[in-house]
Amino acid sequence: MSGAVTSTGRLVRFFRRGPWEAVAITLIAADPAHTPTIVATGGDGVDLAQNNTLTGFKVGNASGNAISDEGGTVGTLNVSNVAINTSGDFLGAAVQFSIEDSAKTVAFLHDAIGFNARPTGPLGTNPVVANLIGLPGSQWRITHGSIPGTSLDFGLIEYSGVTRAKVTSGAEDPGSPAFTMVVRDLHAALDQWTKAGGTVASTGGKPIMRANGAGNVFVRDVNGLMWELIQSAAQ
DSSP: TOOOOOTTTTTTEEOOOSSSSSSSEEOOOSSSTTTEEEEESOOEEEESSSSSOOOOOEEEEESOEEOOOSSSSSSSOOOEEEEEOSSSSSSOOEEEOOOSSSHHHHHHHHHHHHOOEEOOOOSSHHHHHHHHHHHTTTTEEEEEETTTTTOOOEEEEEESOOOOOOOOTTTTTTOOOOEEEEESSSHHHHHHHHHTOEEEEGGGSSSSEOTTEEEEEEEEEETTOEEEEEEEOOO
């Protein structure tokens, strides 16, 4: 069953051939007007292995998780045109980053990755929210936006009125974040990133490329946040 996709009580499970070999699943609907939907009455909708690509389906009700890593690592996960609509506790997600300067960050992300920013909100505060985040007396401004090709909402938050310290953590530091993006042309994406003012964190300052055309590189934005740029294997 190595490398196969099977229909089981957990509906879809991936088996891996090797640590860097990707397995993809595309579900084709009998009626092209309708996207196929996975419903799992006995577990997770999709159980991941390593370096999987998910595209072209929905996950409906699942007694477990809609998409599960089963408590392990998943390597490089590529997801496109996948919707989750379950009756579980989690109904959606967004990402928020604390940034040093709103105008500088928005300009960088626009030039580096085509970030679509909505107007930055004014500097303000709300005592209830300030206490919620543990920063009484603070003020903040938020810029919401999105990355082309994704639907995830990004919030860029600039705080004021509190002591701030710019932290540049390494991959080995507990709690160190890294946001991953899949790109069409890794070298072109890296060139665009550095021309916008970003830096390369990977040793040698260039991507690691593999014989099958896959590659990745770790970079930092103007706030010191780590990002990973990934190019999938040639199809």
